[in-house]
Amino acid sequence: MPKPSSRIASIVSSGKDGWEVHSEAMARRDAGQPIIFLSIGDHDFDTPTESVEACVRALRAGYHHYTNLPGIPRLRQALAAASTRASGIETAPQEVIATPGGQSALFAAVQAALNPGDHAVVVAPYYATYPYTFRGAEAEFTVVESRAEDGFQPRAEAIEAAIRPNTRAILVNTPNNPTGAIYSRASLEGIADICRKHDLWLISDEVYWTLVDQHLSPRSLPGMAERTIVVNSMSKSHGMTGWRIGWITAPAELVTLLTDLNLVSTYGLNDFISHAAAEALEEGYGVRDIAERYSARRHVMLDAMRGLNRVTIRGSEGGMYVMLDVREIETDDEAFAFRLLDSENIAVMPGSSFGEAAAGHIRISLCQPDEVLREAAQRIRRFCESQP
Numbered sequence: 001m002p003k004p005s006s007r008i009a010s011i012v013s014s015g016k017d018g019w020e021v022h023s024e025a026m027a028r029r030d031a032g033q034p035i036i037f038l039s040i041g042d043h044d045f046d047t048p049t050e051s052v053e054a055c056v057r058a059l060r061a062g063y064h065h066y067t068n069l070p071g072i073p074r075l076r077q078a079l080a081a082a083s084t085r086a087s088g089i090e091t092a093p094q095e096v097i098a099t100p101g102g103q104s105a106l107f108a109a110v111q112a113a114l115n116p117g118d119h120a121v122v123v124a125p126y127y128a129t130y131p132y133t134f135r136g137a138e139a140e141f142t143v144v145e146s147r148a149e150d151g152f153q154p155r156a157e158a159i160e161a162a163i164r165p166n167t168r169a170i171l172v173n174t175p176n177n178p179t180g181a182i183y184s185r186a187s188l189e190g191i192a193d194i195c196r197k198h199d200l201w202l203i204s205d206e207v208y209w210t211l212v213d214q215h216l217s218p219r220s221l222p223g224m225a226e227r228t229i230v231v232n233s234m235s236k237s238h239g240m241t242g243w244r245i246g247w248i249t250a251p252a253e254l255v256t257l258l259t260d261l262n263l264v265s266t267y268g269l270n271d272f273i274s275h276a277a278a279e280a281l282e283e284g285y286g287v288r289d290i291a292e293r294y295s296a297r298r299h300v301m302l303d304a305m306r307g308l309n310r311v312t313i314r315g316s317e318g319g320m321y322v323m324l325d326v327r328e329i330e331t332d333d334e335a336f337a338f339r340l341l342d343s344e345n346i347a348v349m350p351g352s353s354f355g356e357a358a359a360g361h362i363r364i365s366l367c368q369p370d371e372v373l374r375e376a377a378q379r380i381r382r383f384c385e386s387q388p
Contacts, residue, residue, distance in 0.1 A: 080092055
């Protein structure tokens with residue numbers, strides 16, 4: 001065949017991708033082994049019934065057609081209201097654009113902020129697709145590692161040291177995947193200072209914002225609404241991972257340009273899903289229950305892990321994950337994860353899958369019922385206590 005473009009050929013680098021333990025666990029499950037999966041962040045429960053019924057009603061009502069490129073008006077109104085709640089800043093529908101999922105929103109945000117050859121700073125630990133998304137935009141990036149000893153709070157001085165003349169954006173994720181860390185006001189104010197000083201975009205991934213008691217969006221800080229692109233999604237907040245509903249909140253002028261991007265990429269969202277998503281946002285279907293469920297699960301796992309010799313809890317204040325520092329047992333987190341899989345039939349993610357900042361850690365997903373998490377915690381304790 002003719003040679004493919006370098007743009008797509010370089011998105012995913014060859015070699016290890018960080019998912020080897022999960023992939024092996026999947027193969028063992030398919031072969032009949034009873035694996036407990038704590039490796040993936042997909043809900044173990046279905047979308048709330050009210051949202052499903054809203055979708056069925058929309059289908060039966062004839063919502064089968066093309067939609068407005070930035071989202072149907074009702075959905076944009078509901079997304080704007082959600083953005084107002086998330087940031088505390090009154091948000092107009094013209095400042096939001098619907099996307100087919102949070103990853104699509106992230107891709108669009110990076111495309112909007114950087115030209116080919118431009119540079120960005122990515123704060124780590126980071127969600128696994130971040131590097132690939134910048135490669136897809138043919139942009140350069142520097143990873144700035146936050147430190148486990150700081151509770152994975154980013155240091156502004158380290159970020160500023162990575163700024164180059166061609167830097168155009170900083171990417172942060174709070175509440176953080178994989179660590180569960182919630183960036184403090186001081187941390188976010190330090191990053192905001194850098195953005196204002198160097199005239200940078202701040203891309204703020206906030207898809208876990210409902211899974212914390214109090215969320216602080218950097219968009220709410222002085223002078224930041226005009227330079228912040230917020231990436232959001234209904235996947236985690238509303239239990240709608242497979243529905244592919246995300247959105248961007250940004251200055252209205254940028255949203256207009258992003259609508260042009262939708263013209264040549266997504267061409268809008270599904271009609272019936274848009275109406276169902278709007279209703280789910282308006283009525284808050286599942287939001288409180290999901291937040292309370294993960295809060296309870298977090299406490300189940302944290303309580304079970306506390307007091308375990310040679311294991312330290314890092315971050316883990318919010319979201320759907322708990323991060324354990326296992327460096328006193330094994331510095332090679334992938335080796336630790338494979339031995340845990342072999343010994344206890346438990347799949348976890350090695351921290352190094354998300355950047356060197358989390359090397360020597362394991363990420364535990366809370367996407368299992370309480371009783372499964374308790375059983376998993378007992379097995380993890382038993383494994384750790386058995387290690388020399």
